[in-house]
């Protein structure tokens with residue numbers, strides 16, 4: 001376990017030792033972390049802060065927005081627009097991109113985020129979180145909007161230069177990768193700093209725990225149904241071992257559990273809305289989580305291909321997500337690619 005190293009010192013050392021983090025990116029990540037601290041304060045106030053309940057507005061996804069969704073979005077925009085690190089931002093809560101206003105210096109990075117993931121859990125005091133992804137703005141001619149457009153955001157997840165999430169739970173925990181493994185920081189409210197608690201998270205390659213919304217079972221495609229049926233058959237079945245199930249309905253919380261003790265998280269395509277590849281969003285949910293999981297030794301696919309290799313075509317496009325312990329993700333992906341209900345594999 002590392003001594004009490006702050007996020008700031010960790011990023012400086014990553015910059016000095018690995019050369020992975022240019023100063024502008026290091027400063028951007030510090031601003032994002034500070035914004036997450038602010039969001040955590042609002043979340044922790046709950047009813048006494050008047051931040052619970054619906055905002056009576058809809059987002060681009062057609063989902064009812066909670067007051068905290070909007071508060072979190074505003075905190076991230078206001079914290080990041082003036083620092084000179086960014087050219088633009090994109091959010092689950094905004095239809096289009098947010099170009100940094102001309103009154104502020106322009107930067108070379110693009111920041112994407114789900115400002116408050118798991119909103120259905122806000123009013124019942126269950127962990128929620130912020131997910132963020134950083135891309136470099138492609139080189140291009142200056143022009144209107146500082147030469148940045150939505151098209152600049154449509155980069156595959158393998159182009160990310162940083163990704164992370166912050167879980168607002170019993171602890172406020174920031175998890176971050178810049179391409180050199182995954183580090184975890186816990187907020188020390190007395191100091192007001194994120195303190196390094198783990199600097200090389202590894203996901204066990206095998207697991208006995210799956211996370212999926214079982215109420216959708218009748219809508220799943222055959223490979224997902226086969227995989228879950230085999231888990232439910234337990235040690236009497238082809239897997240030869242019993243499985244446990246968890247479903248928090250906050251991706252950040254389910255993914256954090258998997259980073260902590262292994263597991264497989266699935267939000268697959270289902271036939272409720274067959275025209276949509278899945279429920280979760282590629283750019284600011286699946287891509288950052290997929291990179292973090294891969295950096296921690298896990299795997300992340302959409303059932304057929306590596307999530308990080310998907311070429312986006314729309315800012316808010318959705319994707320089927322299967323991620324976590326490497327051997328389990330590979331098993332589910334094999335079931336998809338074979339698509340034939342072959343003889344169950346022995347354990």
Ligand code: P6P
Pocket residue numbers: 117118119120213249250251252267279280
């Ligand atoms: P369901 C939260 O709304 C979210 O986007 C993810 O954080 C979570 O994993 C999923 O949706 C939960 O979906 O259909 O189980 O409520």
